[in-house]
Amino acid sequence: MTAPNEKEPKSAGVVGKSISRSDGVAKVLGTARYVDDLPALPGEIHGATVRSPVPRGRIRSVRFDPSFDWSDVIVVQASDVPVNVVALIADDQPVLAAKQVNHAYEPIVLLACADRRKLTLAKLAVHLDIEPLVPVLDVATALEGSNVVWTAPAGFGEPNTNVVKRYVLTKGEVDVDAELARCAHVLSGAYSTHHQEQLYIEPQGVLSWWDDDGVHLVGSMQCPFYVHKALVKAFALEPHQVDVAQAVTGGGFGGKEEYPSILAIHAALLSRKSGRPVRMIYDRTEDIEATTKRHPCLCEITTGCDADGTLRVLKMRVVMDAGAYVTLTPVVLSRGLLHAAGTYRWPNVFMEAIAVATNTPPNGAFRGFGAPQTIWAIERHMDALAAYLGTDPMVLKRKNVLVEGDTTATGQLLRTSVSSLECLDKGSSASRYVERRAEIEKENRRRAQRGERKRLGIGASIFMHGAGFTGSGERVLQGKAAVDLLPGGRLRIRTASTDIGQGTETVFRQIASDACGVAVEDIDFAVPSTKVVPNSGPTVASRTVMVVGSVVEACAREIGDRVKTEQVEQGGTFAEAADRLLVKEGSVTALHQYEPPPFVHWDDEAYKGDAYPCFAWMCDVAEVEVDLDTFETDVKKLYLIGDVGKAIHPTMCKGQLEGGSLQAMGWALFEEVVWKDGLIQNPRMTNYIIPTALDAPVFDTTLVECPFPYGPGGGAKGIGELPMDGGAPAIAAAVEHATGIAVHHLPLTPERLFEASLGRLSPTSTFHPAA
Amino acid sequence: MLIRFRLNGETREIDVAPMRRLLDVLRLDLRLTGTKEGCGEGECGSCTVLLDGDAVNACMVVIGQCDGREITSVEGLGSEKHLAPIQRAFVTDGGAQCGICTPGVLVAAESLLRRNAAPSDEQIREALAGNLCRCTGYERIVESVRVAAVERATLARSKTSNGSPASQRGTKSGAPQ
Numbered sequence: 001m002t003a004p005n006e007k008e009p010k011s012a013g014v015v016g017k018s019i020s021r022s023d024g025v026a027k028v029l030g031t032a033r034y035v036d037d038l039p040a041l042p043g044e045i046h047g048a049t050v051r052s053p054v055p056r057g058r059i060r061s062v063r064f065d066p067s068f069d070w071s072d073v074i075v076v077q078a079s080d081v082p083v084n085v086v087a088l089i090a091d092d093q094p095v096l097a098a099k100q101v102n103h104a105y106e107p108i109v110l111l112a113c114a115d116r117r118k119l120t121l122a123k124l125a126v127h128l129d130i131e132p133l134v135p136v137l138d139v140a141t142a143l144e145g146s147n148v149v150w151t152a153p154a155g156f157g158e159p160n161t162n163v164v165k166r167y168v169l170t171k172g173e174v175d176v177d178a179e180l181a182r183c184a185h186v187l188s189g190a191y192s193t194h195h196q197e198q199l200y201i202e203p204q205g206v207l208s209w210w211d212d213d214g215v216h217l218v219g220s221m222q223c224p225f226y227v228h229k230a231l232v233k234a235f236a237l238e239p240h241q242v243d244v245a246q247a248v249t250g251g252g253f254g255g256k257e258e259y260p261s262i263l264a265i266h267a268a269l270l271s272r273k274s275g276r277p278v279r280m281i282y283d284r285t286e287d288i289e290a291t292t293k294r295h296p297c298l299c300e301i302t303t304g305c306d307a308d309g310t311l312r313v314l315k316m317r318v319v320m321d322a323g324a325y326v327t328l329t330p331v332v333l334s335r336g337l338l339h340a341a342g343t344y345r346w347p348n349v350f351m352e353a354i355a356v357a358t359n360t361p362p363n364g365a366f367r368g369f370g371a372p373q374t375i376w377a378i379e380r381h382m383d384a385l386a387a388y389l390g391t392d393p394m395v396l397k398r399k400n401v402l403v404e405g406d407t408t409a410t411g412q413l414l415r416t417s418v419s420s421l422e423c424l425d426k427g428s429s430a431s432r433y434v435e436r437r438a439e440i441e442k443e444n445r446r447r448a449q450r451g452e453r454k455r456l457g458i459g460a461s462i463f464m465h466g467a468g469f470t471g472s473g474e475r476v477l478q479g480k481a482a483v484d485l486l487p488g489g490r491l492r493i494r495t496a497s498t499d500i501g502q503g504t505e506t507v508f509r510q511i512a513s514d515a516c517g518v519a520v521e522d523i524d525f526a527v528p529s530t531k532v533v534p535n536s537g538p539t540v541a542s543r544t545v546m547v548v549g550s551v552v553e554a555c556a557r558e559i560g561d562r563v564k565t566e567q568v569e570q571g572g573t574f575a576e577a578a579d580r581l582l583v584k585e586g587s588v589t590a591l592h593q594y595e596p597p598p599f600v601h602w603d604d605e606a607y608k609g610d611a612y613p614c615f616a617w618m619c620d621v622a623e624v625e626v627d628l629d630t631f632e633t634d635v636k637k638l639y640l641i642g643d644v645g646k647a648i649h650p651t652m653c654k655g656q657l658e659g660g661s662l663q664a665m666g667w668a669l670f671e672e673v674v675w676k677d678g679l680i681q682n683p684r685m686t687n688y689i690i691p692t693a694l695d696a697p698v699f700d701t702t703l704v705e706c707p708f709p710y711g712p713g714g715g716a717k718g719i720g721e722l723p724m725d726g727g728a729p730a731i732a733a734a735v736e737h738a739t740g741i742a743v744h745h746l747p748l749t750p751e752r753l754f755e756a757s758l759g760r761l762s763p764t765s766t767f768h769p770a771a
Numbered sequence: 772m773l774i775r776f777r778l779n780g781e782t783r784e785i786d787v788a789p790m791r792r793l794l795d796v797l798r799l800d801l802r803l804t805g806t807k808e809g810c811g812e813g814e815c816g817s818c819t820v821l822l823d824g825d826a827v828n829a830c831m832v833v834i835g836q837c838d839g840r841e842i843t844s845v846e847g848l849g850s851e852k853h854l855a856p857i858q859r860a861f862v863t864d865g866g867a868q869c870g871i872c873t874p875g876v877l878v879a880a881e882s883l884l885r886r887n888a889a890p891s892d893e894q895i896r897e898a899l900a901g902n903l904c905r906c907t908g909y910e911r912i913v914e915s916v917r918v919a920a921v922e923r924a925t926l927a928r929s930k931t932s933n934g935s936p937a938s939q940r941g942t943k944s945g946a947p948q
């Protein structure tokens with residue numbers, strides 16, 4: 001507490017210190033209440049979902065087994081939904097399928113019952129009669145277009161095709177093919193990536209009830225206002241009739257960005273029909289089957305460079321699999337495209353990005369949001385180019401890396417906070433890249449001579465991630481935050497930014513504390529509830545600290561100034577002045593709205609301009625050991641050099657970089673959604689494998705601070721997604737160094753590495769020096 | 772069936788079907804919701820509790836097996852006023868992010884530190900290999916366990932040097948230290 005005898009509030013000076021996380025004690029005691037931990041409400045019952053067993057078909061009928069006792073089971077079907085739409089971007093996804101199903105696991109019937117066992121039996125007593133239709137299950141078939149499986153809502157996609165979204169991005173020479181012909185070296189390659197499941201350890205879940213005010217919903221989520229919007233639409237309610245609050249959330253990684261909306265509507269439908277509170281908690285299998293995943297992606301690249309390796313032309317096509325509905329695909333595709341040129345200087349660019357619909361569950365937000373897919377491609381391509389030119393990849397990358405004053409593929413002038421070169425150099429020195437490469441090669445020769453079957457390798461990636469919404473997004477969104485003055489000189493922060501583990505609560509307190517001088521313990525963080533907090537925009541896009549944090553900072557500064565003015569005029573302590581102000585004014589609140597830096601200009605039509613206010617930069621260096629008999633890859637060490645602008649909380653920054661990098665490693669090596677006829681073959685933790693503590697490498701993490709002048713706390717940038725982007729290509733480069741096998745298609749499972757070693761999955765690069 | 776066991780140092784007697792999962796009895800009947808369910812099939816470790824001092828997955832143990840035995844859940848490690856060293860370390864050193872894996876990790880780590888007061892990093896990783904964490908990358912978890920080991924050793928030394936009984940800051944579970 002602020003000591004009453006202090007003349008001035010103690011300048012907390014907590015930014016940059018790794019203070020104890022404010023939600024930590026409840027989490028280690030086991031008293032933090034996640035949605036499944038909330039005490040049952042009176043009369044509460046459980047909800048469940050009956051889903052399509054086929055990827056595409058016409059619903060002929062839904063029969064309810066007459067021998068089953070349905071008396072205490074609530075049944076909801078499409079006809080019960082007031083407006084059968086999950087509001088998001090294109091509004092093409094129904095809450096419940098009515099006549100047709102477009103992907104396996106699409107929800108058709110909802111059930112609720114007080115008795116969980118009976119509920120399970122009730123699901124089995126619902127018989128779906130679905131006439132199967134020929135599905136489209138892969139991107140190539142979808143693009144080819146003879147079987148159109150998606151109906152474009154007005155204003156979306158390309159009519160009578162499966163194309164959900166298309167962008168074109170150009171820079172420099174109009175005729176890139178002519179420019180390619182003028183290059184000394186031209187190299188082409190294709191690079192693909194696969195689905196990835198977020199696999200937050202807490203499955204999706206919500207609790208809903210209705211009263212005279214309208215509908216209430218508490219759940220595991222990233223974006224309460226997305227859920228709010230979806231409930232307003234589906235039930236045709238007024239905004240004030242919908243109240244959505246976040247429960248403590250056990251991880252999201254994008255998986256709880258848009259998906260909770262449909263689950264929330266389901267629970268609210270059951271609750272409305274039954275007149276009782278309804279809780280729906282997915283089990284792991286349902287969660288893996290039904291929820292969104294990372295978009296699979298295929299990138300085809302042709303580049304041209306000078307004889308000395310100076311890059312001249314990038315020609316690229318990015319194709320993503322949207323799944324059966326649009327969800328957030330246009331934005332994911334956009335971010336993928338905007339990162340596809342990597343951290344390199346390209347005078348001439350032609351890029352096309354296309355998303356197509358297929359009859360697979362809709363893909364959606366996942367940490368990195370399209371960028372990991374395209375950065376995988378460009379980094380692997382740069383490695384291939386280095387091999388072709390006979391130079392070390394790090395040398396080639398360093399030669400072409402973007403620096404301050406350069407322009408990106410969208411023509412964005414990199415004005416400030418550009419640390420790509422610094423990260424690359426620090427990565428090289430921290431890992432002793434050059435020396436280790438030589439040592440490893442010597443060691444591998446020794447091992448080969450002795451007939452040993454394990455090989456070492458070292459590889460690197462250099463990458464960036466744009467912080468905040470793409471282009472004009474932040475200007476359109478107008479994210480708001482508020483800070484209230486409370487009695488005794490305390491503060492309360494109100495934002496819609498959720499803490500899903502990344503530490504929002506703690507970091508916002510630190511920012512506010514330094515902005516107004518109130519001690520961090522004297523600052524509360526309001527539960528993100530749509531009735532209480534202003535709409536700060538969603539908790540996505542690495543925007544929480546940089547964008548919303550800067551608004552919180554402005555609010556706290558305003559409150560601090562007002563109290564200090566009162567103090568100067570009338571004397572007393574900060575707390576006394578605060579109390580006087582509260583008596584005088586009734587309530588003291590600062591509400592601010594995000595204002596992007598004045599130089600940010602973006603042209604949505606031409607796809608040119610400042611794609612992001614700034615970028616965070618990072619270099620990964622991986623050391624691996626590969627067993628040549630089993631083709632298992634062991635990542636021994638991962639050096640992470642990440643530019644966070646300003647580390648508000650260094651330990652949490654490292655936690656973000658390491659956690660994101662391990663997800664990237666999982667994606668690179670083990671994680672694979674196995675499909676058969678549109679159905680997932682491994683929807684369990686026993687067969688969808690994520691890294692354990694033993695699989696995880698030792699991390700050597702360095703925080704670089706290259707401040708962004710408009711960031712809070714002295715220049716913080718968004719870094720939540722950044723680490724997801726570069727882990728896979730660094731590991732693949734190390735595997736290539738160890739084995740000589742250049743893999744261009746993820747994941748690098750032992751089976752695929754083995755196939756690649758036989759040349760069956762040989763890199764598809766074809767190079768042809770220009771005439 | 773009447774089942775008697777010691778839970779977090781207290782004797783409990785409940786009348787439940789013997790085939791029910793220990794996890795459900797803890798969470799639903801006894802309202803101890805610190806133990807989490809992440810998979811329900813013994814894979815994620817978020818339901819880890821100690822059964823006679825050994826870390827087990829409460830989703831794979833039926834309550835009938837617990838008769839006459841000693842169970843420690845996260846609620847038995849410490850209290851708000853007196854966090855156990857392992858709990859404090861996870862708050863200060865970044866071992867907990869979203870926190871859903873944390874109770875299970877803490878219990879598994881506690882079990883390790885009771886057996887091995889000064890584990891190597893490799894031993895820590897081995898002991899926690901059954902506890903999946905999707906947030907941290909494990910580095911801060913290993914670090915937190917290391918910090919807790921040092922803290923426990925310091926406490927143990929001060930206990931022996933001043934001859935005082937078990938420190939208030941230590942674990943207050945009834946299980947042997």
Ligand code: FES
Binds near residue numbers: 808810813816831
């Ligand atoms: S819930 Fe018991 S191991 Fe996952």
Ligand code: FES
Binds near residue numbers: 201250870873
């Ligand atoms: S802290 Fe989130 S799963 Fe471990």
